[in-house]
Amino acid sequence: MSRARVLVLNSALGPLDYRVPHGMAVEPGSVVVAPLGPRQLLGVVWEPDYMPSDAEVGDNRLRPLLAVADVPPLGAALRRLVEWTAAYYLAPPASVVRMSLASTSALEGARTVTEYRIGGTIPARLTPQREQALARIGDRQGLIRELATAADVSDAVIRGLVKCGAIEAVEVDIDSPYPRPDPAFGPPMLSDQQRDAADTLVAAVAARAFQPTLLDGVTGSGKTEVYFEAIAEAIRAGRQTIVLLPEIALTEPFLKRFHDRFGCEPVAWHSGLRSTQRRRAWRAIASGEALVTVGARSALFLPYRNLGLIVVDEAHETSFKQEDGVHYHARDVAVMRGKFEACPVILASATPAIETRQQVALGRYAELKLPARFGSAELPTIEAIDLIEHPPERGRWLAPKLVAALGETLERREQALLFLNRRGYAPLTLCRTCGHRFQCPNCTAWMVEHRLTRRLACHHCGHIEPVPRLCPECKNEDTLVACGPGVERIADEVTALFPAAKVAVVTSDTIWSPAKAAEFVGRMEAGDIDIVVGTQLVTKGYHFPNLTLVGVVDADLGLEGGDLRAAERTFQQIRQVSGRAGRGEKPGHVYIQTHSPKAQVMRALITGDADAFYEAETDARKDAGAPPFGRYAAIVVSSEDQACANDTAKLVGRTAPLVDGMAVYGPAPAPLAMLRGRHRYRLLVHARRALDVQDVIRDWLGALDWPAKVRVTVDVDPYSFL
Ligand code: ADP
Ligand code: ZN
Secondary structure, eight states: OOEEEEEESOTTOOOEEEEOOTTOOOOTTOEEEEEETTEEEEEEEEOTTSSOOSSOOOGGGOOBOOEEOSSOOOOHHHHHHHHHHHHHTTOOHHHHHHHHTOOGGGGGOOOEEEEEEEOSOOOSOOOHHHHHHHHHHTTOOBOHHHHHHHHTSOHHHHHHHHHTTSEEEEEEETTOOOOOOOTTSSOOOOOHHHHHHHHHHHHHHHHTSOEEEEEEEOTTSOHHHHHHHHHHHHHHTTOEEEEEOSOGGGHHHHHHHHHHHHSSOOEEEOTTOOHHHHHHHHHHHHHTOOOEEEESGGGGGSOOSSEEEEEEETTTOGGGBOOSSSOOBHHHHHHHHHHHHTOEEEEEESSOOHHHHHHHHTTSSEEEEEOSOSTTOOOOEEEEEETTTSOOOTTOOSOHHHHHHHHHHHHTTOEEEEEOSOOSSBSEEEETTTOOBOBOSSSSSBOEEETTTTEEEOTTTOOEEEOOSBOTTTOOBSOEEEESOOHHHHHHHHHHHOTTSOEEEESTTTOOSHHHHHHHHHHHHTTOOSEEEEOGGGSSSOOOTTEEEEEESOTTGGGSSOOTTHHHHHHHHHHHHHTTTTOSSSOOEEEEEESOTTSHHHHHHHHTOHHHHHHHHHHHHHHHTOTTTEEEEEEEEEESSHHHHHHHHHHHHHTOOOOTTEEEEEEEEEEEEEETTEEEEEEEEEEETTSOHHHHHHHHHHTOOOOTTOEEEEEESOSOOO
16 A cells, blocks of 8 residues: 555544555554654554545655554454444544554553662672662562662662662563463352353353343342353453443452452553553553453543453443543443444443333343342342431431431441532532622532532532632621531531541542542441441442441432433432442341432332333333433533624524424523533434434534634533533
């Protein structure tokens, strides 16, 4: 090939043609360096007929490619996935392919670092410092800095030892191989029910064909153990597995369980990796050596060489939806990747999304059920506390019944979890004298008080301010009052009620890394925590056998927004958090504080009749033509200049095409009318399922022009309606 079409990593551009210089070999998928103006950009060689440009450049005017990276070409299945994702989510293909090349240092070819260890000749006479260093280093190996720290001496001491030959340098390949998981290391004794499900999944892996399967099992039924058997089969076949988790905080407990089952940890992929770790993981994934990779949604686009299985755990989680950059839903893209790679996809959940249940109903996905908890564990009993009939004491948030249950739990030396999906101390702070409310200067949102850090914070843009002593408006002193509870306030209440109890607040403010999550798990297991007060971060995944009481502080909170999935999400979240109770030998109890115990979703939670709830929800969606029976796309127009944003939004609204089976609502100011200093307007497109709404939107917006300071983003299958 003397001419190559290249997808350069510049989202503003489509594929560009280049000349392949003499002696350079490229094929579709090759990662290359291409000139663009005065710059050099990474790119990927694509099929020559992908998105042909109008202006064909003659062969003699093409610029030559500069280099080819020493990594395997991106496979055809991944290239098809990139094309599908770009077309479906109306995103520039370059933005999608950028997620595949998520480690630029990985593209730089083999590399080594110099490490040091004791060796060579040890002189007869040593200073006390040098002697201490050698004694403490022992058989350790590392960078100079690391050895100095380990030996508690200065870097200069180590360098001196290198000079005199007591410490020697060794070149280390930074891409050292990963250990290979052993499918026979620690297989569990599965129950009959688990065995049946596992056998089906193992057969699907062996068949090497596309097969999406919903693994629908109640919390604690052993879904993880069951899909581990499918992973074991993929490992035996030498094929790769991706496990997607909704939250990086869940990675750590997963690594531990995986280690127990397979004798070593899988490759972890998340935003917390250092650049060398990222490089090592990327290269092992691309070479096929990394047999099992666990990660957040970004792990989905990596260039697995030889994919045999995809698992999406807690598949109903809305955090699989990416809300910036490419607005994709990792669960849906995972299924498409399975299709292109011809491998099975397992969606594991105790509370499957209505979208997924519908695919099962249509016969497109298989379904495996695990209706009972493993072993002697029973599902917890669930009871509502009517906040109108049995309100908490004045100025408190926990009703007497829940407080009594907490007391009994502590007496039995068991653990309790209080769930409230609100970080910080209070969601709103106001001045008792003049009524001043603290609002974020950049967003249409109240500032949330965080007492632990003594700050007011905006949860939308991250803006923070110290809590002032004077009201900024009326200048009175000490007049600020906190309105409503956040987790920190609940923790204060619990501490006041039970001064001896060890209380931990668990939110993204306190658990921001896998290491922090591991620390929390360790403390729970050691009995170092009696009561956890947490946000949705603690609702899923964790398995604490001694946790027997769960209290939902405000079950109505999730229904407030009132968007399309509010009831479903509330049901899922409370079912999940309830699922943390009574996972061991001891029975669990759940109390749900609500103002409307008769609401359908509350009744479904109490009776445990998930099917009735899902049926009613599904019918309502069908009547409304809402997903999965119809399709939405949101168009958000934003700018720092309000008039400009408004004008463009009106232009978009005015030019909406008249298409049978499609309606356009808006523009209207978004509920979050200002975000990070940008004014926002929304339009909502509602279309029949069969309509190629992406095509319509592409033509529609493609024909419009707007000022450079205006941003127009399209969110296909939106989950956020703010
Ligand atoms: P789920 O993911 O469905 O909530 P898990 O896979 O976390 O359930 O299993 C719940 C608990 O039961 C875990 O501690 C798990 O190790 C244990 N468990 C499940 N199945 C088995 C089994 N067959 N043998 C031993 N322990 C099991
Ligand atoms: Zn803000």
